[in-house]
Amino acid sequence: MALSGLEIFKLLPKTNCKKCGQPTCLAFAMALAQKKVSLEQCPDASPQAREALAAAAAPPMRLVSFGLGDAAAKTGQETVLFRHDEKFHSPTVVAATLPDDLPAAAAAARAKAIQALAFERVGQKMPVQAVAVLNRSGDAGRFAATAQLAKDTCKAVILVTQSPDAAKAALAHVKDAKPLLCGATDANAAAMAAIAKDAKCPLVAIAPDAEALAALTEKLKAAGCEDLVLCLETLDRWAEMRGLTLMRQLALKKNFRPLGYPVIAFAADGTPEAQVARASALIAKYAGIVVVDTIEPWALLPLLTVRQNIYTDPQKPVQVEPKLYAVGEAGADSPLMFTTNFSLTYYTVEGDVEASRVPSWILCVDTEGTSVLTAYSGDKLNEKIVAKAMKTANVETVVKHRKLIIPGYVAVMSGKLEEETGWEILVGPRESSIIPRYLKEVWAGQK
Amino acid sequence: MPLPAIQESYSGRVNELTIGGGARKKTVTVGGAKTIPYGGDRAATGRRPVIAIDVLDSPPQDWPAVLADAYGGVLADPAAWAKKAVDEFGGDLVCLKFDGLHPDKGNLGADHAVAVTQKVIGAVGVPLILWGSGNDEKDNAVMPKVSQAAKGERVLLGTVTQDNYKSLTATALADQHLLIAQAPLDINIAKQVNILVSDMGFPLESLVMFQTTGTLGYGMEYAYSIQERERLAALGGDRLMALPVICDVGYESWRAKEAKASASEAPQWGDGAKRGPLWEATTAVALLQSGVDIVRMRHPAAVAIVREYINSLWGSD
Numbered sequence: 042m043a044l045s046g047l048e049i050f051k052l053l054p055k056t057n058c059k060k061c062g063q064p065t066c067l068a069f070a071m072a073l074a075q076k077k078v079s080l081e082q083c084p085d086a087s088p089q090a091r092e093a094l095a096a097a098a099a100p101p102m103r104l105v106s107f108g109l110g111d112a113a114a115k116t117g118q119e120t121v122l123f124r125h126d127e128k129f130h131s132p133t134v135v136a137a138t139l140p141d142d143l144p145a146a147a148a149a150a151r152a153k154a155i156q157a158l159a160f161e162r163v164g165q166k167m168p169v170q171a172v173a174v175l176n177r178s179g180d181a182g183r184f185a186a187t188a189q190l191a192k193d194t195c196k197a198v199i200l201v202t203q204s205p206d207a208a209k210a211a212l213a214h215v216k217d218a219k220p221l222l223c224g225a226t227d228a229n230a231a232a233m234a235a236i237a238k239d240a241k242c243p244l245v246a247i248a249p250d251a252e253a254l255a256a257l258t259e260k261l262k263a264a265g266c267e268d269l270v271l272c273l274e275t276l277d278r279w280a281e282m283r284g285l286t287l288m289r290q291l292a293l294k295k296n297f298r299p300l301g302y303p304v305i306a307f308a309a310d311g312t313p314e315a316q317v318a319r320a321s322a323l324i325a326k327y328a329g330i331v332v333v334d335t336i337e338p339w340a341l342l343p344l345l346t347v348r349q350n351i352y353t354d355p356q357k358p359v360q361v362e363p364k365l366y367a368v369g370e371a372g373a374d375s376p377l378m379f380t381t382n383f384s385l386t387y388y389t390v391e392g393d394v395e396a397s398r399v400p401s402w403i404l405c406v407d408t409e410g411t412s413v414l415t416a417y418s419g420d421k422l423n424e425k426i427v428a429k430a431m432k433t434a435n436v437e438t439v440v441k442h443r444k445l446i447i448p449g450y451v452a453v454m455s456g457k458l459e460e461e462t463g464w465e466i467l468v469g470p471r472e473s474s475i476i477p478r479y480l481k482e483v484w485a486g487q488k
Numbered sequence: 489m490p491l492p493a494i495q496e497s498y499s500g501r502v503n504e505l506t507i508g509g510g511a512r513k514k515t516v517t518v519g520g521a522k523t524i525p526y527g528g529d530r531a532a533t534g535r536r537p538v539i540a541i542d543v544l545d546s547p548p549q550d551w552p553a554v555l556a557d558a559y560g561g562v563l564a565d566p567a568a569w570a571k572k573a574v575d576e577f578g579g580d581l582v583c584l585k586f587d588g589l590h591p592d593k594g595n596l597g598a599d600h601a602v603a604v605t606q607k608v609i610g611a612v613g614v615p616l617i618l619w620g621s622g623n624d625e626k627d628n629a630v631m632p633k634v635s636q637a638a639k640g641e642r643v644l645l646g647t648v649t650q651d652n653y654k655s656l657t658a659t660a661l662a663d664q665h666l667l668i669a670q671a672p673l674d675i676n677i678a679k680q681v682n683i684l685v686s687d688m689g690f691p692l693e694s695l696v697m698f699q700t701t702g703t704l705g706y707g708m709e710y711a712y713s714i715q716e717r718e719r720l721a722a723l724g725g726d727r728l729m730a731l732p733v734i735c736d737v738g739y740e741s742w743r744a745k746e747a748k749a750s751a752s753e754a755p756q757w758g759d760g761a762k763r764g765p766l767w768e769a770t771t772a773v774a775l776l777q778s779g780v781d782i783v784r785m786r787h788p789a790a791v792a793i794v795r796e797y798i799n800s801l802w803g804s805d
Binding site for chain 1: 489490491492494524525526527528529530550592702704705706707708709710712713716717720743744745746756757758759760762763765766767769770771773774776777778789793794796797800801802
């Protein structure tokens with residue numbers, strides 16, 4: 042949290058010596074608050090002042106990255122508790138487990154399956170970015186071998202072990218991939234901190250509650266580990282959600298540094314359905330990394346879509362590429378309708394047209410990602426814009442008829458649109474859900 | 489290490505409201521939140537969220553097989569359907585949805601609607617939600633009779649909108665039912681409906697808000713954020729926003745192709761029989777994070793997932 046000019050002034054020598062080039066210390070403080078000068082220009086600033094200013098300049102929640110290159114994953118640096126206040130910045134990293142007690146062939150097959158996972162919705166990739174290697178065998182050699190397998194998936198690696206020996210063995214293989222080490226408890230803090238520091242990899246602090254976590258991160262920081270991730274280890278699900286919420290509040294509202302780190306949470310127990318339910322709640326309520334055991338596509342698709350929805354920037358509506366879309370085997374006699382390129386509007390219309398099973402053309406008009414009514418009232422949707430979109434998409438060559446179905450909410454533009462294009466304008470329903478009935482009855486009657 | 493205190497000085501709280509009365513063997517109380525979700529202990533965040541299972545007044549025409557098959561042969565018999573929804577699938581409430589009244593979906597009349605209402609009242613002991621077709625003219629003609637048929641049961645009656653609230657509000661007032669105020673993803677319209685309804689002498693304490701719902705992948709985040717903003721306004725002391733919230737998860741979720749498509753239509757998305765219910769359940773769980781009090785659901789497997797999730801946080805019923 043940035044300091045005000047007056048707060049900075051209190052930290053300065055108050056000698057008005059002018060060595061910094063400013064007439065007074067107060068003037069220097071004001072310039073500093075506006076980031077016009079740097080503290081280095083004051084030769085007499087105390088170490089305390091330097092530390093306080095450096096701390097204040099840091100974001101309230103640290104950005105932690107692990108994995109390198111294409112596998113790089115980053116988490117943290119969140120600024121709000123509610124997405125509508127700004128947006129959530131670092132989409133929750135979703136990780137799949139790779140236990141080290143699987144038979145070699147099964148482990149290799151699972152690693153391959155994780156590597157192959159690829160989902161895409163509304164033109165955005167929805168990756169599973171990390172593999173969490175679990176030291177279930179308790180054996181350092183097997184853990185190291187499995188870590189190598191995880192690294193070979195070209196995803197970011199999370200090493201889940203509380204054994205310093207296993208951690209060391211695995212890092213010997215994969216430390217050049219900058220894995221996240223998970224992690225340090227009160228019991229092994231010194232050893233794990235030394236290992237993480239030596240391997241230059243970020244470290245997870247594991248404790249049963251927020252108080253213990255805060256104490257542990259201070260300890261790890263004192264041991265030289267700055268890139269930390271928090272893990273609340275509790276079987277009480279309410280305490281987990283309560284704890285994550287409290288830690289986010291403390292980090293952002295109180296600028297409480299010992300908890301100013303992203304959070305990793307494990308939702309890897311129980312049925313795939315139970316994992317997805319729990320992981321979805323964790324994505325919404327403040328986990329920066331979520332680990333699941335299921336790699337079933339039917340389970341991951343909804344989970345990754347939750348992340349996509351929650352991390353959408355509320356100020357920037359998701360847009361669909363404005364062009365002509367065919368739904369079903371649309372041909373020269375198929376109906377042609379237009380809607381806007383606001384993804385929600387477009388995909389709702391597309392879904393309903395699909396449900397009608399009447400092959401159709403949907404002309405997606407660029408309204409800068411706004412809905413029909415909003416676009417119309419903001420003049421982002423008028424007869425000229427629609428006519429231009431029709432021309433660009435060459436609809437004249439696509440359909441033989443000259444009939445355009447328009448959204449019921451903009452019935453008022455039919456006259457002008459008819460004049461502008463020379464096409465017959467048919468006013469469609471206001472609600473997208475009525476489209477199937479409209480196509481089956483009204484459009485069918487047109488022929 | 490001692491933690492700094494977080495000042496949670498919310499002046500407002502969400503109304504508590506009890507659905508059910510008369511011949512109901514059970515009542516359901518919702519609302520009561522005094523803080524944001526997970527902003528305190530369980531008690532401070534109000535009553536546990538509840539699940540209402542949809543029962544349609546006439547057989548659904550467009551349900552995908554995965555959904556319809558889960559109900560076996562009861563879809564043409566609302567009473568048997570309701571009984572199954574409660575006894576086998578564990579619905580806290582039954583939401584009787586009168587799709588069949590809609591001119592586009594059967595155009596059935598008041599006699600039908602009243603008969604179905606009476607049958608469902610007789611079939612189950614849980615509180616009821618009675619939800620119109622969405623066609624203003626038809627609902628104004630029929631829903632008052634439905635309301636009267638359920639007099640004394642203290643049902644949750646839906647829905648009133650900015651453009652159509654007088655008839656149903658007067659009916660609910662006369663028959664002492666509760667009401668659902670609907671506004672399309674707009675916080676100002678939501679407030680406006682609540683003002684209009686309460687100006688008719690209907691107590692805010694008997695109202696539930698419905699912002700219309702987007703399913704996962706199709707605008708879920710809009711409903712999510714509107715509901716979060718409304719809840720924060722309520723906690724900040726805005727009495728017009730201090731109402732429990734209901735979401736229509738079932739209907740919306742099963743419109744999504746991610747829920748409907750079979751594995752052969754979309755092999756990259758895996759088992760359709762598992763995916764559809766999970767799409768519905770995930771939508772519900774995500775929306776619960778915004779502080780929702782009642783979710784309307786359809787697939788029994790989805791209900792079971794959400795039930796398990798709610799119990800994992802709130803303890804078993």
